[in-house]
Amino acid sequence: MKIKFLAFFILHLSSLLEKEMSDFYKKILDNNKKWVEEKTKHNPKFFSNLAQSQNPPLLWIGCSDSRVPANEIIGAQPGEVFVHRNIANMVIHSDMNMLSVVDYAVNVLKVQHIIVCGHYGCGGVKAAMGNNSYGVIDNWIRHIKSIYRLHKEDLDAVEDENERFNKFVEINTREQVLDLAKTSIVQNAWKNGQELHLHGWVYGLNSGYVTDLDVNFSSNDDLDDVYQLYFS
Numbered sequence: 001m002k003i004k005f006l007a008f009f010i011l012h013l014s015s016l017l018e019k020e021m022s023d024f025y026k027k028i029l030d031n032n033k034k035w036v037e038e039k040t041k042h043n044p045k046f047f048s049n050l051a052q053s054q055n056p057p058l059l060w061i062g063c064s065d066s067r068v069p070a071n072e073i074i075g076a077q078p079g080e081v082f083v084h085r086n087i088a089n090m091v092i093h094s095d096m097n098m099l100s101v102v103d104y105a106v107n108v109l110k111v112q113h114i115i116v117c118g119h120y121g122c123g124g125v126k127a128a129m130g131n132n133s134y135g136v137i138d139n140w141i142r143h144i145k146s147i148y149r150l151h152k153e154d155l156d157a158v159e160d161e162n163e164r165f166n167k168f169v170e171i172n173t174r175e176q177v178l179d180l181a182k183t184s185i186v187q188n189a190w191k192n193g194q195e196l197h198l199h200g201w202v203y204g205l206n207s208g209y210v211t212d213l214d215v216n217f218s219s220n221d222d223l224d225d226v227y228q229l230y231f232s
Helices: 002-042 046-050 070-074 096-107 123-128 138-150 152-156 161-182 184-191
Strands: 058-063 081-086 113-119 197-203 210-217
Touching: 002 046, 058 096, 070 081, 081 096, 096 113, 096 184, 113 161, 123 138, 123 161, 138 152, 138 161, 152 161, 161 184, 161 197, 161 210
Parallel strands: 058 081, 058 113, 113 197
Antiparallel strands: 197 210
């Protein structure tokens, strides 16, 4: 009897979850229709104009976290922000996906600003502070651990765990901006006289505000000599 009841309960729960997922799927389709109607109500040519081309002044490199939507945070409209997102907003020199996005943004779209935006409470950064294995993502988190190793003395000096976590989020973001400045894509743009400014931000999940970390690069001269590339 207990086994039958358990089987019935599992079947019922499964049915409820399936219905919930079905309702959510229908909801997002309905939301799309409402969004289109709202946009065309105020501007009948909104989508026809948007389809012509894109000319965003900004590339946003952020975290994949669903709570950090680039456009909404800065109040930008479609077409104003070119976006790349990955776990913990990393700029890894061998990541061809990220490099392809940066190359297109810099050399084709001619963006003037690139913002690397981390966020407090980042799961990837938190995972890098411990030694638990999470599967394939361990290989990605290893890059974040390397950042911790570089700043271990300063980070370990912070006794409060939450403060240390927040500081690590900021340090990781700073390091990613630096790694972005090291790329040949960015340095070549500067060499050619292109206006391009790199910035580091951290977003507060519990406040909605961003913190400008005041880490900025605008030319090859902002880099240490060891990283400056010479182009023929």
